[in-house]
Each structure stands twice: as structure tokens, then as C-alpha cells.
Amino acid sequence: MNSLWAVILATIVKDIRLEWRSKDALNSMLFFSLLVVVIFMFSFDPLAEESRHIVGGLVWVGFLFASVTALNQTWARELRNQVLDAYRVSPAPANALFLAKVLGNFLFVSVLEALMTPLFVIFYNVRALGPAWQLIPIGILGTWALVVNGTFFAAMSLRTRSREIMLPLLLFPISIPAVVSMVAGTTAILTGEDSAHFYIVLLLTYDVVFTTVCLALFEMILHAE
Amino acid sequence: MKRLFPILSIVTAFLLAYALYQALVVAPTDAQQGDVYRIIYYHVPSAWTAFLLFLINFVASIVYLIRRSPKADMIALVSAEVGVVFCTIVLVTGPIWARPVWGIWWAPGDIRLTSTLVLWLIYVSYLLLRRFSNSAQTQMLAAALAVFGALDVPLVYFSIWFFRTQHPQPVIGGGGSMDPRMLHTLLINWLAFVCFAFLVAWSRYRLEQLQREIEQAHAMRSLVGSAVAAKASLPLSRSSR
Numbered sequence: 001m002n003s004l005w006a007v008i009l010a011t012i013v014k015d016i017r018l019e020w021r022s023k024d025a026l027n028s029m030l031f032f033s034l035l036v037v038v039i040f041m042f043s044f045d046p047l048a049e050e051s052r053h054i055v056g057g058l059v060w061v062g063f064l065f066a067s068v069t070a071l072n073q074t075w076a077r078e079l080r081n082q083v084l085d086a087y088r089v090s091p092a093p094a095n096a097l098f099l100a101k102v103l104g105n106f107l108f109v110s111v112l113e114a115l116m117t118p119l120f121v122i123f124y125n126v127r128a129l130g131p132a133w134q135l136i137p138i139g140i141l142g143t144w145a146l147v148v149n150g151t152f153f154a155a156m157s158l159r160t161r162s163r164e165i166m167l168p169l170l171l172f173p174i175s176i177p178a179v180v181s182m183v184a185g186t187t188a189i190l191t192g193e194d195s196a197h198f199y200i201v202l203l204l205t206y207d208v209v210f211t212t213v214c215l216a217l218f219e220m221i222l223h224a225e
Numbered sequence: 226m227k228r229l230f231p232i233l234s235i236v237t238a239f240l241l242a243y244a245l246y247q248a249l250v251v252a253p254t255d256a257q258q259g260d261v262y263r264i265i266y267y268h269v270p271s272a273w274t275a276f277l278l279f280l281i282n283f284v285a286s287i288v289y290l291i292r293r294s295p296k297a298d299m300i301a302l303v304s305a306e307v308g309v310v311f312c313t314i315v316l317v318t319g320p321i322w323a324r325p326v327w328g329i330w331w332a333p334g335d336i337r338l339t340s341t342l343v344l345w346l347i348y349v350s351y352l353l354l355r356r357f358s359n360s361a362q363t364q365m366l367a368a369a370l371a372v373f374g375a376l377d378v379p380l381v382y383f384s385i386w387f388f389r390t391q392h393p394q395p396v397i398g399g400g401g402s403m404d405p406r407m408l409h410t411l412l413i414n415w416l417a418f419v420c421f422a423f424l425v426a427w428s429r430y431r432l433e434q435l436q437r438e439i440e441q442a443h444a445m446r447s448l449v450g451s452a453v454a455a456k457a458s459l460p461l462s463r464s465s466r
Contacts, residue, residue: 149373156366160358169353170370173346174377177384184384199384206380213376217369220290224362 007092011100012107018077019108025070029112032069034119036062041123051124056186059120060179064146067109068168071150074101075158084158087222094219098151102214105147113139129192138185138196141203145178146171148207152214155221178206230427237424240417244410252410264322270415271314272341274422278308279348279375286371289364298364299433301371302355305348307426311418312345336385343381347374 019025040058044051078084087097120126128135150171157166185199248266255262285301288294319338320330332338351374355367403411 156354156369159360159362159366160354162357166354166357169350173343173350174373176343176346177377177380180384202380202384209376209380210373213372217290217372220365221369224360224365 004093004096007096008100008103011097012104015100015104016107019104025073025108026111028069029066029108030115033062033066033112033116036065037116037119037123046124051126052129052190053187055120055124055126056190057183058124059117059186060142060182062116062120063109063113063143064172064175064179066112067105067143067146067150068171070105070108070112071147071154071171072164072167074105074151075154076163079158084222094222095215097222098155098214098218102144102148102151105151106143109143109147110139113143126190128190130189130194130196132189134189134196134200135186137200138182138189138203141200141207142178142182144207145182145203145210146175148211148214149174152218152221155218159224174210178203181206230424233420233424233427237417237420240413240420244414244417247410247413252407253404258326261322261325264318266410266414268315268318268322269411270418271311271318273415274418275308275311275315275344277419278304278311278422278426279344282308282348282371283375286368286375289368290372293365295364295437298368299430299437301368303426303429303433305351305371306429307422309345309348309352310425311422312341312348315341316345336382339385340378340381344378347377350374 036058040062044054044058046054075084078087087094150167153170153174154167157163157170160166181199181202185196185203188194188196188199244266248263252263252266254260281304282301285297285304289297289301319341323332324330351367351370354370355363358366
């Protein structure tokens with residue numbers, strides 16, 4: 001158990017240090033989602049009342065697309081200098097590596113969300129009419145849902161031709177229930193017309209189910225070559 | 226086994242012809258919808274067949290993950306391919322039926338329509354993965370994705386649960402009432418469709434088997450060829466001494 005946490009911690013610290021020095025993933029994600037905000041603003045040009053109904057969808061679609069750019073880099077970075085091969089032969093548990101990658105991506109996407117959400121609020125003049133604190137569990141669970149499957153599928157698409165395009169093709173269909181819950185839950189809170197409890201529970205179920213499956217299958221995926 | 230194939234083909238042809246006759250001539254016209262409703266005999270059996278094939282795909286993928294048997298992988302591949310075809314039929318006949326009956330082509334909030342679409346998307350991405358991945362591990366990756374896809378289905382269903390559904394209640398087990406002759410025709414059609422799906426899947430399975438044998442033979446030949454070439458080109462090898 002101790003070695004598991006040690007490996008997780010070491011990998012996360014390494015990833016954060018790499019990201020801190022290069023800022024590749026964060027910069028590309030930030031600029032990408034900024035573009036999404038601006039393009040959506042020009043294509044819809046909503047009134048404050050309408051925007052309450054559509055902004056939940058816009059925010060999550062923006063984050064979904066932006067997180068793909070970070071997820072694509074997460075394993076590709078390990079291919080240089082055969083780092084991934086070194087992981088394969090090392091006695092470190094495979095799931096520790098997976099969890100570290102998921103936590104790292106979770107952190108990066110959360111930073112992105114923390115920086116971009118105020119922009120959405122400013123551009124679309126939104127104010128929540130329902131209980132706004134519920135946006136926090138939806139944000140956390142939704143981000144985890146995107147990141148856990150995304151990290152797994154990114155590892156899977158390493159072995160395919162044109163892997164950059166393969167990741168969204170695999171990730172988006174499986175993520176549809178999570179995206180529906182995030183968007184519908186956010187809209188329910190912003191408009192205050194509905195309760196978001198059902199969607200929070202559904203997101204939690206999605207997270208538990210797919211985290212379990214990812215952990216069960218990751219070792220096989222890592223050693224596949 | 227090989228002698229069974231033509232027999233099954235003939236039986237399927239008869240069943241399909243009989244089912245068509247039943248659907249278009251024998252089954253009574255619907256009191257509210259008129260003759261338009263007859264598309265049910267293609268829409269619903271296709272859906273059931275597609276779901277059955279996806280279930281087979283899931284089971285075969287699990288078996289592959291446990292046993293690593295190439296047969297299970299081929300069954301998974303074939304059932305996904307044929308299942309996507311039948312699922313496409315469902316998605317095409319659905320709007321054709323919905324337009325005259327509901328007045329709209331597509332009901333975005335409808336639970337069964339939307340979850341069938343998502344199911345179709347998941348299995349198309351499964352087939353894409355098999356197409357794009359060319360390593361020796363394709364089968365294992367595909368089996369893992371199939372597990373994800375199958376687990377996703379109930380979640381898709383529940384996530385659309387909150388929207389009001391426009392679809393009629395299930396014909397069987399849903400408390401809906403249906404003329405027994407209609408039900409009879411529906412089941413005959415389903416039987417014919419399952420036979421047809423099985424027939425297509427079987428020939429696809431044999432094709433896949435042959436293709437893999439050819440690939441293996443090619444690989445073996447190039448291995449033998451390169452071994453001979455290596456012997457000829459290395460004067461210091463054991464055979465030339």
C-alpha cells in the first residue's frame with residue numbers, strides 16, 4: 001500500500017514539474033477553450049434569459065474538447081526516451097501509474113475550469129437561480145468522469161494509427177451519459193426549475209463503475225505490445 | 226457444419242418470404258395508424274436482433290478477456306458488425322415511421338430512440354478501433370472497449386430517463402394490448418430476422434477465418450523465406466561451414 005502511494009506521488013510530482021516547466025497542456029487547453037467561448041458567443045449571441053438554458057451545454061462541451069488536447073499528451077509524453085517501456089519492466093504497480101495520470105489530468109482540467117468559468121459567467125451574464133453550491137459536486141464528479149475514461153482511452157489509442165483522432169472517437173460515445181448528466185444538472189441548477197440530485201447520483205454511479213473497470217483492465221492495456 | 230449452411234439458407238429464405246407475406250397481407254390493419262404501422266414488423270425485430278447481437282458481442286468479449294481464444298474474438302467482431310447493420314435499420318425505419326404517426330422525424334427526448342442512437346455510436350467506435358489499430362493487441366483492446374460499451378448502456382438509458390418519453394410502451398411485457406395475429410406476425414418476423422442475422426454472421430465468420438489463415442500463411446512464408454535468405458547470405462552460419 002505504501003509503495004502504491006509512493007509511486008503515485010512520485011509520478012504526479014514529475015508530471016506537475018514537467019507541466020510547470022513546459023506548460024504545454026495548460027496553455028493549449030486554455031487557449032482552446034477561450035476560442036470555444038468566443039466562437040459560441042458569436043454564433044449564439046444569447047440574451048441573459050436564454051443563456052441560462054444553453055450555457056451549461058456550452059461550458060461542458062468546451063471543457064470536453066479542451067480536455068482532449070491535454071489527454072492526448074498525457075501518454076505521448078512518456079513515449080519519448082522509452083519511459084513507458086521502463087514503466088512496463090519496473091515492479092511498480094500498473095494501477096499506481098494509472099491513478100497518478102488520472103489525478104494529474106484531473107488537476108490540470110480543474111485548473112482550466114477554475115480559470116475559464118469566470119469568463120463564461122462574464123460573457124454570458126449568468127447567475128444561478130437554483131442552489132449554486134451543487135455546481136461543485138457536478139464539477140468534480142463530471143471532471144473525474146471525463147478524465148478517468150479519457151486517460152484510459154488515451155493509453156488504448158497509443159497503439160493505433162493516427163492516435164490523436166482516435167481518442168475523441170473512443171471517448172465521446174462512452175461519455176455521452178456523463179455529458180448528459182453534467183449538462184442537464186448544470187442547466188437544472190442555473191434555471192432553478194429542477195432538482196439536480198438525480199444527475200449527481202448518476203454521475204457518481206458513472207464514476208464508480210468506470211473507475212473500477214479502468215483499474216481492472218489497465219494492467220492489461222499497459223502490457224499490451 | 227458446412228452442409229448445414231445451405232440448409233439454413235433455404236430455411237431462412239422461406240422464413241423471410243413467409244414473414245413478408247404475413248406482415249403485408251395477413252396481419253390486420255391498425256385501427257389508428259392504418260397501413261403505415263406495418264413497418265413495425267421490420268423496426269422492432271431489427272431492434273431485438275441488434276440487441277441480441279450486441280449481447281453476444283459482450284459475452285464473447287468477456288470470454289476473450291478471460292481465455293484469449295481467437296474464436297471468441299471473431300464471434301465478437303462478427304456480432305458487432307452485423308449488429309451495427311441491424312441497428313442502422315432500426316435508426317432508419319424509426320424516423321420513417323415516426324413522421325406520419327407522431328408528425329416529427331426525430332424525438333430528441335425519447336428514451337429508446339436516443340439510447341439506440343448512442344448504442345449505434347458506441348459500436349461504430351468499436352469497429353473503428355478495430356479498423357485503426359493494427360498491432361497484435363487489437364483484439365484485446367477491442368474486447369476492453371466492448372466491456373466499456375456494454376456497461377455504458379444502462380447509464381445511457383438512465384441519463385435519458387428524466388426526459389419525457391414519446392415512444393409507445395414495450396409491446397411485450399409492457400402492459401400494452403396487441404392483436405394476437407399482429408403479435409404472431411411480429412414473432413415470425415423476429416425469427417426470420419434472427420435466422421438471417423445468424424446466416425450473415427456465419428458467412429462473415431468463415432470469411433474472417435479464411436482471412437486470418439491467409440495472413441498466417443503469408444507470415445509463415447516470409448519467415449521461412451527470410452530464414453533461407455539469411456542462411457544463403459551468411460557464409461559464417463553453421464550450415465555453410
